[in-house]
Amino acid sequence: MTVSVAPHTQQQRMRDALTELAILGVLAERTEIYPSHLVGELRRRAPSVPAEAIRPALERLWRDRRVARLWHRYLLPDRVPAVRAKWLAMIDRRRADLEALDTHEDGYAEGRAVLLAWDGWRVGNGEA
Template sequence: MPTPLDETKLERAILALLADRRELYPSQIIGALRRHDAGLPLHHARAVLERLIAERRVARLWHRYLLPRDVEEVRATWLAMIDRQAARLDADLATTGAADEARALLTGWDGWQLGR
């Protein structure tokens, strides 16, 4: 069981990492944290991330984590990608309007929930 100090160090390390890199998968976070400080209680990273999300200090888009300040930029990036790939998305998913549904979902994303 990590001490509150250990969790605080882990929290600070996660926030610092996200401040430097805008959008990260959990495995990227763990790998970077392991390289930064092998003594961090990385087995508690998920719990710390979930707490940071509940406190709205970290946002999430699918399986990527980011800081709330980056929500608008990440949304714009993903919407542009959907626009570029709209025809392929509709064809690959065999669903007319799949790209429109994805756009609507992202447009309603607030950093913590999709489609609100």
């Protein structure tokens, strides 16, 4: 009886695919999530996913536009409008506080402009 062993690259691709599916599964249930919280969630849900594989998988998913990103939070692309609306509402609620900051003259308007320019992957000419 012979045992079939998958080549290293095939094993790596399978591990990457399982990691990506686990990440997408968490994102399907969460509106947005920080990578550190994602690691904790995956430890609980998918303990076989190595923690060191999560960051590269997130970056691949982001590069392939399968996940979006805003200020270190990751989300599914179809949630970009809802997340934008949430953050715009938060900025609007805190308008007086933001305008009163001495450190930045027009923080309110600039914050709104950044969110309105965000598409999930870019903010104007820069990466999200």
